[in-house]
Amino acid sequence: MAKTVRFQETGGPDVLRLEELEPGEPGPGEVLIRVDAIGVNRADMLFRSAQYIYPVKQFPAGLGNESAGVIEALGPDVTGFTVGQLVSVIPNFSQNDYPQYSERALAPVTSLVPRHESVDAVSGAAVWMPYLTAYGAMVEITGVRAADTVVINAASSSVGLAAIHTANRLGATPIAITRTSAKRQRLIDEGAAEVIVSDEDDVAGRILALTGGRGAEYVFDAVAGPGIVDLARAVAPSGTLLVWGGASGQPTPFPGFELGMPALNLRTFTVGEVIRTPERLRRATAFVSKGLETGAFRPVVDRVFDLADIVEAHQHLESNTHFGKIVVTTSR
Known part of the structure; x- marks a missing residue:
């Protein structure tokens, strides 16, 4: 079981609830991630409040499509990645399909970017969506x-x-x-x-x-x-x-x-437009990776919250007082 954020109706931060859920086994083209950190984006707030460019399909609904963690299991046809590998999950999928606000979450293999051991989970969850x-x-x-x-x-x-x-x-x-x-x-x-x-x-x-x-x-x-x-x-x-x-x-x-x-x-x-086109995504990840390597790029993290404090994290997001990225970490 994994602590997972869900909501039964759209609305403000107080609709978010922490529940114990089984994430399930990865199917074809999927991996199971032990999530260590989650990037909080404005898109999450808009999705939660029914203001996003696509709607919530059904309730209860999950949230989030950017994270960093470790691969726990591979789907039957997944190649190029290994169990135990450090990865970042980039947001090239709908929050309806693979919500990441959880201690363990499924993700499509197309969303994975290998994460070097020198890059901690908070940085790995904070860098990709912005860049x-x-x-x-x-x-x-x-x-x-x-x-x-x-x-x-x-x-x-x-x-x-x-x-x-x-x-x-x-x-x-x-x-x-x-x-x-x-x-x-x-x-x-x-x-x-x-x-x-x-x-x-x-x-x-x-x-x-x-x-x-x-x-x-x-x-x-x-x-x-x-x-x-x-x-x-x-x-x-x-x-x-x-x-x-x-x-x-x-x-x-x-x-x-x-x-x-x-x-x-x-x-x-x-x-x-970039992350759902394989050739553009290839160029994008290379550009961002090189910028990170040279020091031209780096995540700017405003505050880090615990998953149990997800309501407070979203309240902080809505305050518009933050400078840079808000990140949520999972406790174990």
Whole structure:
């Protein structure tokens, strides 16, 4: 039996319950993982509260699709991995199918990334979702190049920080946007060339000033909502505004007519575009692995909670006060 988080209805953090469940035996294409650490993502909160891009299929429901641990058992046709091997589980599957908030969990073999013994479980659970997202958007989809200016809002999130690191690795100039000045210095320390405080600054005006009036070649928007119009004002001609989140929870207008129909590329993106395409995933894991090896990339962990404190972990996630990744560990 394994302690497992489930919920019987969608709602706030208090719908989450810890239960004792049998994870079952791995079938074809599956492995059984002894889970040591779990990456907590905004997608988990949205799924739990019925706000995600796909719904909960049935109740009781599980949660989570990113973890790190040790392989306990292999399905009958699984090759390339061994029992006892350290792995990270990347989120290339639905939380409906392989929930990871548990001491032991099934996972598809296609989601496994070998984890070197020098990488602890917390780091192994914290690194992949942010960097795969940043790589996919910046390299595979938009093609950020050296000397480009890249604007990133919600910059203190794990994805925002990974985007800052990735922009620097590509030779681009990352401009971070954050709501309050409390996180300004930490963002500078993480590699932001400039920090714009949205509660205090004229965001579009500051971007235009920092780029000599040209605007940014790429703007990565994790907030969406009405603020997208202001961001669009600061995109360089023929530049790209990519929406990869909807943290505002508000309707998002098309920023065109009121701006005089500028030469603007507007695109949405989810990490699924990369992690569900084998060739893209191969390139992505190689890119991220090399960045980790050289030290250009590293997980930024805000707080670590015990699985028994999952409600508190989700309350912390919803507070939007965290800087980097929230991770949950299992106790044994």
